[in-house]
Amino acid sequence: MRRWWILVAACLVVAVAAPLGWWLTRPSASEGVAVTSVGAVPSSSAPSSAGPSSPSASPEPSASASASRPAVPKVTARPAAPEDEGPEAATNPVSLSIPAIDVRAAVDPVGVQKDGSMVIPRSVDRVGWYRYGPPPGSAAGAAVVAGHVDSKAQGPGAMFRLREVGVGDRVDVRLADGRTVRYQVVGKETLVKKRLPTERLFARDGAPRLVLITCGGPFVPELSSYRDNLVVVAEPVGGAA
Amino acid sequence: MRPLRVLAATGAVALGLGLAAAAPSSAAGTSDVSVLHGVPGLTVDVYANGDPLLTDFKPGTLTDPVKLPEGTYDLAVFPAGEDPDGTPAIKADDVAVPSGANITIVAHLTADGTPVLTPFVNDTSRIKPGETRLTVRHTAAAPAVDVRAGGTPVFEGLENPKEAKADIPAAKVSADVVLAGTDTVAIGPADLDLKEGTNTIVYAWGSAEDKNLALAVQTISGLHSAPGGVPSGTGGLLEDGLPMPLVAVTVVALAGAAFAGRRAVLATRRG
Numbered sequence: 077m078r079r080w081w082i083l084v085a086a087c088l089v090v091a092v093a094a095p096l097g098w099w100l101t102r103p104s105a106s107e108g109v110a111v112t113s114v115g116a117v118p119s120s121s122a123p124s125s126a127g128p129s130s131p132s133a134s135p136e137p138s139a140s141a142s143a144s145r146p147a148v149p150k151v152t153a154r155p156a157a158p159e160d161e162g163p164e165a166a167t168n169p170v171s172l173s174i175p176a177i178d179v180r181a182a183v184d185p186v187g188v189q190k191d192g193s194m195v196i197p198r199s200v201d202r203v204g205w206y207r208y209g210p211p212p213g214s215a216a217g218a219a220v221v222a223g224h225v226d227s228k229a230q231g232p233g234a235m236f237r238l239r240e241v242g243v244g245d246r247v248d249v250r251l252a253d254g255r256t257v258r259y260q261v262v263g264k265e266t267l268v269k270k271r272l273p274t275e276r277l278f279a280r281d282g283a284p285r286l287v288l289i290t291c292g293g294p295f296v297p298e299l300s301s302y303r304d305n306l307v308v309v310a311e312p313v314g315g316a317a
Numbered sequence: 318m319r320p321l322r323v324l325a326a327t328g329a330v331a332l333g334l335g336l337a338a339a340a341p342s343s344a345a346g347t348s349d350v351s352v353l354h355g356v357p358g359l360t361v362d363v364y365a366n367g368d369p370l371l372t373d374f375k376p377g378t379l380t381d382p383v384k385l386p387e388g389t390y391d392l393a394v395f396p397a398g399e400d401p402d403g404t405p406a407i408k409a410d411d412v413a414v415p416s417g418a419n420i421t422i423v424a425h426l427t428a429d430g431t432p433v434l435t436p437f438v439n440d441t442s443r444i445k446p447g448e449t450r451l452t453v454r455h456t457a458a459a460p461a462v463d464v465r466a467g468g469t470p471v472f473e474g475l476e477n478p479k480e481a482k483a484d485i486p487a488a489k490v491s492a493d494v495v496l497a498g499t500d501t502v503a504i505g506p507a508d509l510d511l512k513e514g515t516n517t518i519v520y521a522w523g524s525a526e527d528k529n530l531a532l533a534v535q536t537i538s539g540l541h542s543a544p545g546g547v548p549s550g551t552g553g554l555l556e557d558g559l560p561m562p563l564v565a566v567t568v569v570a571l572a573g574a575a576f577a578g579r580r581a582v583l584a585t586r587r588g
Contacts, residue, residue, distance in 0.1 A: 080581030087574035094566045151371055156353060156379035156520075156533035158507040187487075187513075188447035192545035208446065208487070208513040208541065226552030235549070269546055278543035291550030302550045 105292075108243035108263035111309040112273050115218060115282030166253040167211045172203055172221060174238075176245040181223060181234035183249070200224040200233030209280050212249040213257040213312075217280040221249075222289040228300065235290035239264075239306055247286060247310045259286045259310035266292050266304045277307060286310045346416020349382040355425035355456050355522030356432045357529045360397040361406065363424075365390045373397050377522070379535055387416040392434055394424055409434040421535060425456035425522055428477040435478045439537055440516060444484055446544045450516040452482040458524035461497040466490040473497065487513035494521050494532075504530045514541020 169183045186195035186204035197204050203223030210217040224233035247259040267273070269291075277287050286309070293304025352363060354374050363371040371380060374397075390412045393405035407424060412434075414420065419439040427433055437454060444450050453464045455477045464472040464481070467490055472481040474497045493505030504521055511517050516537040523529040 080577045080584060083577035084574050084581060087570045087577060091567050091570035091574060094563050094570065098560065098563050151352070151380040151383040153352070153354070153371060153374055153378040153380040155377060156535060157377060158509060158519075158532055158534045188544050192446055194544040194547050196547070196549050206544070222547045222549050224552075225550035226554040228551050228553070231552065232554055233550070233552075236555070239555075272546055274543035274545065274547075280539075280541065289547045289549065291548075292555065295550075295553035295555065297553060300551045300553075301548065302553075302555065305547055305549070 103240040103242075104264075105239070105266040106264055108261065109309075111263045111265045111267075111287070111307045112276040114262060114309045114311065115279065115285045116276065166251070167213060168207070168252045169205050169212050169219070169221070169249045169257075170252050171250045173248045173250075174241060174245060175248075176242070177237040177240045179234060179237060183221060194220075194222055196222055196224055200227045200230045203234050206278065209278055210284075211251070212259075212286055213251060213255065214284055216284055217282060218278060218285050218287045218309075219249075220278055220287045220289065225291040225302070225306070233290075235288070235306075238288060238290050238308060239266075239292055241308055246313075247288070249286065257286075258313050260313045261308055261310045263309045265307050267307055268293075268303060269301075269305050272305050272307075284312055286312075346387045347384040348387065348414050348416060348418040348420055350385045350414065351382045351421045351535065352380045353421055353423045353425075353456075353520060353522075353533055353535065354378050355423055355520060355533060356407075357426075357523050357527065359406070361394045361424070362397050362399070362401070364393045364395065364401050364405075367391070367401070369401075377531060377533060379533060382419070385414050387414055389413050392422070394432075394434070407432045407434055412436065419537065421518070423454070423456050423478075423520065423522075425478070425520075426458035426524055428458060428460065430458040430524060430526065433478075437480060439518065439535075440482060441537060441540055443542045444514050444516075444540045446542055447486060447513060448484045449487040449511040449513055450482060450484050450540065451511055452480055452516060452518040454478070454480040454518065454520045457521045457530055458526065459496075459503060459521070459530060460525070462494050462503060462521065463497050463499075464492065464494055464519075464521075466492050470495075482516075485511070487511055492519065492532075494530075504532055507532050509534070512536070512538065514538065516540055 168185055171182050173180045181201060181203045183203055183205050184197045185207035187207060189195055194206060195204055203221050206220040210219050212219040223235040225235050226232045241261055241264060243261055245261045247261060249257045288308040290306050291302035292306035293302055295302050352371060354376050357376050361374050362369060363374055392409045392412055394407040395401055395405050419441045420436055421439055422434055422436045424434055440450060453472050453475060455462060455475045457477060461474050461476045463470045475481050489508060489510050491506045492509050494503045495501055496503055509517060518535040520533040521530060522533055523531050
């Protein structure tokens with residue numbers, strides 16, 4: 077008789093512990109700092125003008141300005157002939173790894189689709205780097221790398237486990253010239269796709285940072301798409317190795 | 318090289334079109350102003366309101382943009398080192414600089430070879446992601462031209478001192494300038510890296526008669542916009558709720574508890 081009561085208690089413990097344990101150990105949807113706060117620039121940046129090279133102007137107000145007309149600063153000039161700037165692919169990223177969650181993926185340079193959204197490599201094993209923005213290792217701005225969380229035809233993608241990443245985890249990006257740029261995760265957030273703050277996530281100015289984007293949140297079968305984007309932001313640590 | 322003709326006052330040159338209406342002196346705004354020298358064969362000094370703005374300014378060179386306070390300027394161009402109290406080689410009085418514009422003032426030849434100053438307002442509006450803005454300006458002593466990219470005419474029948482522009486996919490192109498409606502190459506080809514989010518302004522300058530036609534390039538970057546979204550999952554494999562194996566374990570445990578409970582109650586009654 078007592079044996080049965082013990083069995084009842086044991087079964088109840090399992091029935092409660094299983095979902096509770098899952099709930100307690102599942103990766104949090106957001107962690108660390110807000111992803112849009114990293115590298116944010118206070119005011120919107122003004123367009124910059126430059127010729128083929130870019131020494132800056134040094135305005136010096138003239139002393140002999142006439143009273144009624146504005147003073148005229150001195151300006152510098154340089155040749156305006158077209159220049160061939162040559163290839164610049166040496167700093168393109170070629171692979172990405174996040175050891176803590178066993179992520180390793182080849183990186184392709186990508187642009188935008190006809191509808192203006194970012195191109196994601198067709199193969200879910202590869203991730204895309206937004207080639208119009210700065211490459212990883214740049215002095216400023218967000219290097220954006222995005223990949224499929226999964227696809228109907230190919231199954232789980234390179235970024236499938238991205239939601240398990242935690243603050244402090246290391247992210248390594250290897251460049252075409254062999255250098256590796258090392259980052260450390262500082263924030264993770266799940267944001268509704270329709271309101272994704274792309275202007276801030278893709279900002280080409282502000283502190284240097286790496287922004288990883290994939291899909292997340294509930295799946296909407298009618299749209300064959302997830303409702304949210306999972307965004308992870310990481311800051312560079314040390315120098316390029 | 319023909320002698321540089323002295324041009325009489327060209328009268329008021331309005332900049333920025335409607336923007337330039339009667340600027341009060343209290344306004345604190347500025348505009349970014351660049352100057353391009355497109356008159357072949359003459360190094361010059363440029364004066365604005367009687368002050369030297371640029372000295373030893375050589376043909377084919379472009380200034381860095383400088384912030385000029387909103388207001389009215391008298392511009393005068395003299396051969397380098399010449400007394401600015403004399404008669405200028407080119408002049409433009411009462412040039413109104415509005416607030417918040419991006420302007421390039423070009424010293425160049427008209428179609429018939431007369432040196433003039435022409436202000437152009439540069440388009441610094443946002444460009445769609447993935448695209449670039451190509452602006453071409455005819456500032457050469459030459460007839461109407463077509464501008465071609467990769468051999469295909471992009472802008473046709475462009476006349477001095479007009480401009481044409483378009484937003485196109487960012488790419489490296491080989492551009493040349495041909496006499497309008499012909500395959501007679503007047504300038505180029507030149508390789509242009511039309512970068513995403515950048516307005517690349519190409520000037521045709523010089524003189525066809527003197528066989529010194531050339532291209533000058535000015536770029537204005539930072540006009541990009543971000544992509545509209547990141548579509549990165551179609552599988553639906555990501556489980557947002559309790560995973561199926563755990564659901565099964567929970568169900569089995571509950572069933573086990575019910576079964577054991579029934580047996581325990583029965584055993585209690587019998588006992």
